[in-house]
Every structure is written in structure tokens, then in C-alpha cells.
Amino acid sequence: MKSTGKRGKKRYGGGQGKRWRGSRELEVGMQGVLITCNMNERKCTSEAFNLLSEYADVLYGPEKVSKRNGLREDSEEEEEEDEDVEAALKREVEQLKGAQVKQQRRFQALESGANNVIFIKTHNLESDKLVHHILSDLHTTKKKKSRVILRMLPVTGTCKAFQEDMLKFLSTFLEPWFKTPNAASYQIVFKARNSSHNKREDIIKAIAGLVGKLNPKNKVDLTSPELTIIVEVIKAVCCVSVVRDYTLFRKYNVQEVVKEDTTLQATMLTKTNKKCKPVSMFVF
Template identity: 80%
Template sequence: MSAVQNESRKRSKKRYGGGHHNKRWKGSRELEVGMEGILITCNMNERKCTAEAFNLLNEYADKLYGPEKLQDDTGSSSEEDEAEEEDVDVALKKEVAQLQASGTKQERRFQALDSGANNVIFIRTQNLEADKLVHHILSDLHTTKKKKSRVILRMLPVTGTCKAFQDDMVKYLTTFLEPWFKTPNCATYQIAFKARNSSHNKRDEIIKSIAGLVGKLNPKNKVDLTNPELTVIVEVIKAVCCISVVKDYTLYRKYNVQEVVKEDAPKPNVTTAKTDTDKPEQKERQISEETKQEGEEENDKNVPQDNKEVDKGEGEGE
């Protein structure tokens, strides 16, 4: 009886996909030093996120670079947001099969690889500028306010990778950051650092070392945490450090595709606020003028002395 139960368990596990995710990624390629691409974060549904990512990236890549010559309908078989889970599985199986094909593996424009962290997908890019593509996507979403994904959270371009050790990062960034920060180039900037599955790097030390490096490239480079011109993104996953320099990081809500399509909060009415604040000031002026007039009429000498004490006290408080 126990043998029958075990056999039944095995069947149900195969049927309902138990361990399917681990098997799928075990045989696939992983994020490595020397790659470029896009890090995409999601919330608990990596398979659907991958399908959405291929749809979104191919849609905008076709506009910027034209259709891919060797594209085999991957990522575009289901363009509707209401895609069923079965359709997603079929698309992903097809993608994995094509990635494993030796003839097309290195020629694909987008390749899904294991990032090394949960809820993070790495899409390797070929023959295109990942930072330009992601900025174009976010710019369009910010303008149109049209939601085109349900699972994707953030899209972070990766234009450089190195080993995730502080010495290696500083050495790599010394030349990597030159196009943006080396004299005569300069800009206001901030550093966005995050580490996943890596405990040997301390956030504060990494940020200080990068900031010191940027300062050496040009002393005119200044930190601005409110509205910087450029943002240095540093994402550490296990032993790989992913780096990019992006524009409009604050404007595009930290490159979050869900937040960027939301309507901006209405700004307060400046004229109304101004008139409201003017009212109590006008009352105070009227009261002070009336008091002054009464004091002059009564020739009260104590009134000017009190005024001087008040002015002196306010000055010391400021």
C-alpha cells in the first residue's frame, strides 16, 4: 500500500509542477561577470514576469531598432495582458528550447538567465543599449500613463558587471564612470546600492568609496539626493556586481513601471495658500498699527520700550 501511495505522490508532483521551477533554472545559464542586460524585479511570480518582460522589451525594441531578424515569435505570442497561465508556460518552454539550441543561443536579442536571487530576473541583451531601451520604455509609460504589465516592478539596466568585491568594484568603476564624471564632464549624482545574497559588502563603505572615486574624477561632481542629474545604480547579487548610470531616476519613480504610470499628486494651489497665509499677517499688522496709534495718542512712553524688547527677543530666537 505504501508503494502505491509513493507512486501516486510522484505522479501528482509531476502533474502539478512540483520542483518544476528549480529544474528549469538548474540547466539554464546564470548571470556572470562580463554580461550586459536588464535586471527585472517582480513579486512572487517569476514565470509570468519573464513572459511580460519579453513582450514589453520586444515591443519597444522593435520601435527603436526594428524587428529582430531571427525572432521566432518568442515573447510576442501573447500580447494581451489577460494571458492565461497555460499560455505563459507554453511560451516559456518555447523560450527555453530556443535558448538551448546551439545555432541561435548567442544570436538572440533577449535571453532569460538565472539572476541568482528570488524575485529577480536577468534578461541578457545582445546588440542594443540596455540603458537607452529601458529609459525609452519608462519615458513612454510616464507620458502615456498606460499600464502594460501586472507583475513587473522595476527595470534596471545593466551596462557593466564585475566581481562583487570592493577592490574589484572600485578598480572597475574607475574607468567605467569616466564618460559621465571625468573632467570636463560633471553632474549632480546619487548612488543607489543594493545587495542580494551577499553579506561581505557593507553598504556605507561601498557608497563612500564610489563617492570618493567620483570626486577624484572631477571635484565639481556634487551629491544630490533630491533631484540628481545622474544615478549610479549598483546591484550586487551573490558574486556579481551589476552597474549602470541612468538619468531621470527620481522622475521615473526609481524605474518602477507600476509607479511611473500613476498620476502625479495634485500640487497645492499656491495663490490660495498665499492668501490664506496673508490673512493672519494682515490682522497682526492692523492690530500693531492700531496699538501704535493708541500709544501715540496717549503718549505712553512704555510702548516703544516694549516693542524694542519684543524685537530683541525675536532676533535672538532666530
């Protein structure tokens, strides 16, 4: 009979075992893609992985995945059944840490902290470049590639969701785009989820002040700006990015971007009608 001090066999495959607190949640310091959906987060996650992987393979080449999963296999666990509890737990922690280092996958789905929003953490790629490439292709081909994904917003920086922390972070984060000899037109898009301590008007006004200090010639343009500063607050995390073609790509909505531009069609039709002279019809 085995001693009660011995650790019994435990399986680690197939997502079993306890989840390490914080290991599956959006945190400060991460980069990735925020994806909104319509009441089906599981399907949205699946579509997001497929869509991101398809275009990432084009931009960065196929992902190389190690054959080993970084965790112990059954044979190794059986050999450790005679170890004492303390040694077994110590080795378990070391194995899990090693797995986290080895298994830095290109994409990892995390809890965002808001309903109908998922966060895909990215590794070794530029999420803004990838998302822009996806929307550019969808806009050109008009080929629908998802059913439940609504918007795809790159996240190239994160900080604590308090105004003081946000402004401190953005004062440096915004420099590559706005502290340049050439002025840029811009708009600020702000949204807060499960967070009520930041007022939209105050945040936008404060960020506009930062952009003005970086270059007084930078101008606000709410119609067709060159750059759009996206600020998404979820609980205690602020996600930010600076993107191009926000208006052209229908606010980065993958459902809307594949639709024909009815406004442009109407304009072209109006111009065509003006060129055509009316013809009188007589019936004898």
C-alpha cells in the same frame, strides 16, 4: 541488436535534454536588464519579453530570427545512430557551440541568483537607452502595460562582487559620465542580495571617492540628481549602470511611473487656492 556502444536517438527540441552548467545564469561580462517582481517570476518573464520587445522594435527595428534553430534535426540524428559514442559526442558539442553563436537572440532570460528577480540578457542594443525610453513613454502616456513587473534596472556593466574588483572596474566604467569638463550632480544607489561581504556605507563612500577623483566639481544630490549610479550585487556578481531621471521615473518602477503625480497636483491646487479670494455668504 544494436551494440551498447552506440548512441541511441535523442531529441533536442522543446527545451528537452540536459542544461549546460552556467549557460542559464547571470555571469560577469554580461549586459542586460534586472527586473524585480512580486512573487510570480514566470509571469514577470513573459511580461518583460513583451515590454522589451515592443519598444526594442521601435528603437532598433524588428528582430531577424533564423528559421533554423541551430541544433540538429531528427533526420540528422537518425543518420548518426551508427556513429561511435566519442564521435557522436564530439559532433554534439560542436553543434551546441554553433547554436550558441548563431542564436544570439536580442533577449534571453537567465537565472539571476535571487528570488523575485530575473535577468534578461541583451544582445546588440543599449539596455540603458531602451529602459529609459520605456519609462519615458510610460511616464508620458500613463498607460499601464504590466501587472507583476516592479522595477526595470539596466545593467551596462558587470564585475566580480568584491570591493577591490568593483572599484577597479568602476574607476574606468564611470569615466564617460564623470570625467568631463562639466560637473554633474549624482547619487549612488546600492543593494546587495544573497551577499553579505560588502557593507553598503563602505561601498557608497568608496564609489563617491572615485567620482570625486574623476572631477572634484561633481556633487552629491539626493533630491534631484542628474545622474544615478546603480549598483546591484547578487551573490558573486556586481551589476552597475548610470541612469538619468531616476527620481522622475519613480526609481525606475513601472507601476509607480504611470500614476499621476499627486505631489504636483497638490502644489498646483495650493497655488490656485491662494489666488482665489474668500467669498462671504449671507443668508437672509
